[in-house]
């Protein structure tokens with residue numbers, strides 16, 4: 045099967061601007077290419093993947109991330125939009141492919157779906173955050189049942205049509221994440237530096253417990269970061285930047301826990317399984333995707349959302365978690381093989397259901 049991947053339009057692949065969906069796209073490539081799928085990726089200029097892959101770079105202005113807009117915000121397109129350019133290119137190339145896979149959480153690809161001659165599988169990478177997006181996805185799911193893939197049931201449940209989404213989970217090339225049995229007295233926080241990620245709560249917990257906190261991730265909101273630093277001037281925190289997986293996991297695996305303090309309904313939380321793959325327990329707010337991943341008391345703790353005292357009390361019990369159980373969960377549930385099986389089933393289903401449409 046020949047697949048045309050249409051990437052996220054909020055940033056070039058490899059920069060972290062697209063968040064976890066960048067890793068998901070890479071993992072689909074890693075899972076599907078060895079199974080004989082031919083994949084062509086269309087992505088904003090400057091996109092890079094750490095493995096050999098065919099990327100056509102598309103010029104144009106980036107889209108504003110949907111999570112930084114109001115729920116009732118109308119759709120806004122910049123002039124010379126990379127999203128519009130990318131889907132114009134999809135239309136030109138589509139005849140040479142069996143299936144188009146959309147990774148953009150944007151209105152346009154959903155609106156265009158019935159106008160294309162090839163079937164489209166849409167990976168919806170966030171929970172419901174925009175009314176106009178909810179409507180656009182609902183229209184597609186009515187016409188093309190089975191074509192909407194999500195990460196978790198919890199994410200799906202935020203949409204009015206959630207019970208009709210296909211739950212794909214996620215998976216990793218586990219060989220890239222090294223197990224560490226003997227951590228330092230250090231905590232980790234991973235993610236885009238943006239308000240919906242709630243970094244300030246992890247910093248508050250590090251400050252109270254005087255445990256060093258390593259922060260890694262794309263700097264999306266500098267004002268937000270500066271406000272946190274001003275609020276906790278003496279917190280033992282260190283920002284290491286947005287690091288490639290190899291370097292990121294080298295820091296992560298030496299930490300005694302990952303703190304996940306998201307304010308929003310996290311669709312999945314790729315960082316949770318990356319952490320487990322290194323043998324690092326996860327202390328997460330009990331909301332969104334992480335609630336479906338972390339096994340409370342076995343591979344981490346799920347605590348009351350937005351409660352710093354609960355984060356701190358979970359930290360006090362972290363020695364109870366066997367790090368080998370964390371790695372084991374990643375191996376059993378989040379391997380690239382298991383993920384490839386699920387994704388392959390989904391794509392074939394979309395193809396056989398929708399291929400005849402012209």
Ligand code: UDP
Nearest residue numbers: 063064065067260261286287292313314315
């Ligand atoms: N990440 C990374 N290097 C870093 C910090 C984070 O590559 O230094 C990646 C991480 O691997 C994950 C993504 O950033 O894939 C964050 O995705 P997640 O699903 O946790 O949240 P999102 O940003 O999509 O809300």
